[in-house]
Amino acid sequence: MDISKRQFLQQLGVVTAGATLIPLADASLRLKPWRREGSDTHRYAMLIDLRRCIGCQSCTVSCTIENQTPQGAFRTTVSQYQVKLADRNEVTNVLLPRLCNHCDDPPCVPVCPVQATFQRKDGIVVIDNNRCVGCAYCVQACPYDARFINHTTQTADKCTFCAHRLEAGLLPACVESCVGGARIIGDLQDPKSTINTLLAAHRGEIKVLKPENKTQPHVFYLGLDDAFISPLQGRAQPALWQEVEICHA
Amino acid sequence: MSRLIIEEVVALPQDITWLPWAVQYFFFIGIAACAALLACTARWLTHQHSERFERVCLFIALTCGVTAPLALTADLHQTARFWHFYAWPTPWSWMPWGALFLPLFTVCVGLWFVLFHLRVKTDRFTPLMRWLALATALTAVGLLLYTGREVSVVRARPLWFSYGYPLVMFASAMSALLSFVSLVMHKQRDLVRMLAKVQVMTLLLLAAVTLAWFFGDTLSGHALRQQWQLGTEIRLYMLAVTALWGVALAVALGATRYRFPLSVTLVSTLLIATLCWTLRWALLIGGQTVPKYNALINAYHLPMGTDGLLAIIGTFGLWFSLMIIVRECVNWLSRRLQNG
Numbered sequence: 001m002d003i004s005k006r007q008f009l010q011q012l013g014v015v016t017a018g019a020t021l022i023p024l025a026d027a028s029l030r031l032k033p034w035r036r037e038g039s040d041t042h043r044y045a046m047l048i049d050l051r052r053c054i055g056c057q058s059c060t061v062s063c064t065i066e067n068q069t070p071q072g073a074f075r076t077t078v079s080q081y082q083v084k085l086a087d088r089n090e091v092t093n094v095l096l097p098r099l100c101n102h103c104d105d106p107p108c109v110p111v112c113p114v115q116a117t118f119q120r121k122d123g124i125v126v127i128d129n130n131r132c133v134g135c136a137y138c139v140q141a142c143p144y145d146a147r148f149i150n151h152t153t154q155t156a157d158k159c160t161f162c163a164h165r166l167e168a169g170l171l172p173a174c175v176e177s178c179v180g181g182a183r184i185i186g187d188l189q190d191p192k193s194t195i196n197t198l199l200a201a202h203r204g205e206i207k208v209l210k211p212e213n214k215t216q217p218h219v220f221y222l223g224l225d226d227a228f229i230s231p232l233q234g235r236a237q238p239a240l241w242q243e244v245e246i247c248h249a
Numbered sequence: 250m251s252r253l254i255i256e257e258v259v260a261l262p263q264d265i266t267w268l269p270w271a272v273q274y275f276f277f278i279g280i281a282a283c284a285a286l287l288a289c290t291a292r293w294l295t296h297q298h299s300e301r302f303e304r305v306c307l308f309i310a311l312t313c314g315v316t317a318p319l320a321l322t323a324d325l326h327q328t329a330r331f332w333h334f335y336a337w338p339t340p341w342s343w344m345p346w347g348a349l350f351l352p353l354f355t356v357c358v359g360l361w362f363v364l365f366h367l368r369v370k371t372d373r374f375t376p377l378m379r380w381l382a383l384a385t386a387l388t389a390v391g392l393l394l395y396t397g398r399e400v401s402v403v404r405a406r407p408l409w410f411s412y413g414y415p416l417v418m419f420a421s422a423m424s425a426l427l428s429f430v431s432l433v434m435h436k437q438r439d440l441v442r443m444l445a446k447v448q449v450m451t452l453l454l455l456a457a458v459t460l461a462w463f464f465g466d467t468l469s470g471h472a473l474r475q476q477w478q479l480g481t482e483i484r485l486y487m488l489a490v491t492a493l494w495g496v497a498l499a500v501a502l503g504a505t506r507y508r509f510p511l512s513v514t515l516v517s518t519l520l521i522a523t524l525c526w527t528l529r530w531a532l533l534i535g536g537q538t539v540p541k542y543n544a545l546i547n548a549y550h551l552p553m554g555t556d557g558l559l560a561i562i563g564t565f566g567l568w569f570s571l572m573i574i575v576r577e578c579v580n581w582l583s584r585r586l587q588n589g
Contacts, residue, residue, distance in 0.1 A: 077259075080259035080260075084254050085254070111342050112342060113342050113344035114334060116333075140267065149326055155327060233540050234544075
């Protein structure tokens with residue numbers, strides 16, 4: 001052996017200390033999170049046309065297959081409600097696809113203690129799960145239940161608008177599989193994009209969830225009743241069905 | 250217009266991700282920080298009980314200050330990555346301030362504790378202790394501030410989103426500490442009486458802040474009142490905490506006039522510690538059961554394993570073990586010093 005254990009450990013110490021300082025040198029002095037990676041020539045957003053959603057959960061299934069989330073953990077789901085007026089007998093369904101809102105002012109980003117979660121220049125909020133410490137602070141800070149701890153990676157997990165697919169020129173799995181074509185993803189920086197055209201055409205009817213949180217969500221809903229904009233606890237009867245609790249060792 | 254009846258048919262509840270480890274951390278770190286503050290006060294004031302008071306507070310600060318960070322690291326799902334806090338400093342988030350204050354606090358308390366017990370041999374360092382005490386108190390303030398604010402800035406959980414939160418955490422931790430000190434120093438009657446008076450004031454402060462928080466015209470106040478009206482689990486916690494507070498106040502008021510036997514002091518200490526712990530459990534675990542959007546609550550069942558009951562028993566067990574080890578080490582050291 002041409003290197004003694006002592007020398008090896010000394011060098012390892014120097015390399016480790018050096019590697020630790022690299023991010024410090026890169027960071028310079030910043031006092032708030034900044035957008036990195038991705039291209040600032042795009043700003044991705046999603047419009048969900050609820051009039052076209054049939055609640056088939058294709059998006060839920062295709063997302064779990066594409067992103068291999070653990071059993072019982074979902075990056076997107078479709079909540080379902082039955083609604084009626086007190087003095088009428090007719091019942092109707094309200095379907096509400098839920099996912100990360102890729103907010104312009106995402107509350108999950110500034111709380112991350114190690115800058116593992118960040119917003120890309122194209123607006124997509126992502127997590128570097130090699131850096132994430134799994135403190136779940138972002139899970140608490142997200143107003144949309146969009147984040148969870150992935151018990152396979154033991155790090156935070158969430159929808160990324162399938163950034164890996166967008167970069168390859170493909171649509172996100174949920175958009176691709178949507179039976180009714182309810183999910184429309186597009187680039188707000190492109191004035192001719194379908195999403196911009198639809199947003200302009202339905203200007204007065206576009207809603208976002210929990211606008212009172214001032215997070216500037218970039219998942220827009222078309223056909224959403226005002227009753228569903230704010231939290232439902234106390235205004236709605238709780239679920240008839242819920243996910244069976246899964247114990248993770 | 251007719252009322253809309255909404256029934257939630259399909260919804261996914263959110264998991265509880267801040268586990269009982271976090272409750273244990275907030276319990277122990279609050280008490281440790283308050284103990285350091287009182288020990289510092291004792292160091293700077295001259296009183297017949299100052300030295301013994303400082304000794305007791307330092308003992309509590311050290312044992313709780315070692316237990317707390319161990320509980321905290323267990324709450325990280327990627328414990329081995331704790332060094333990322335230092336590799337990517339993030340001053341705009343409250344949480345990483347803990348990575349600065351916690352080690353500083355533990356080192357300062359440890360150093361102070363050693364200097365205090367070796368003061369016979371290290372006379373020349375004794376004047377330094379006042380400044381070390383001050384430095385420790387500053388890190389303790391940092392800990393109280395960061396632990397309070399890291400939770401109370403989370404707007405997505407309106408229950409937590411209040412300046413009342415850090416104050417309630419501080420007052421309840423101080424209350425638990427005062428009861429611990431009273432228990433240890435129960436033989437010093439005049440001191441116990443004085444501590445009981447401070448306890449009454451602390452409990453009244455706790456009640457005043459809680460009432461202002463509950464009745465305040467804030468997002469958090471509305472959320473608290475909504476949980477009360479809906480009769481959720483949070484309401485049960487509120488009732489339990491109020492009952493514990495009432496008994497604690499009655500005992501503290503009694504202790505300002507009468508001398509209680511040790512058994513009563515012990516029971517009241519346990520009650521106040523339970524009050525302090527239950528408040529944290531109710532806010533942290535109970536707070537996470539409140540859904541952010543769904544009608545369905547995020548149910549929580551305490552698991553029996555390391556993420557549940559074992560975490561609670563284990564951290565208390567660790568604290569008791571530390572107290573025994575530290576006490577035995579100090580006794581051994583005192584004997585060695587006395588025998589030259």
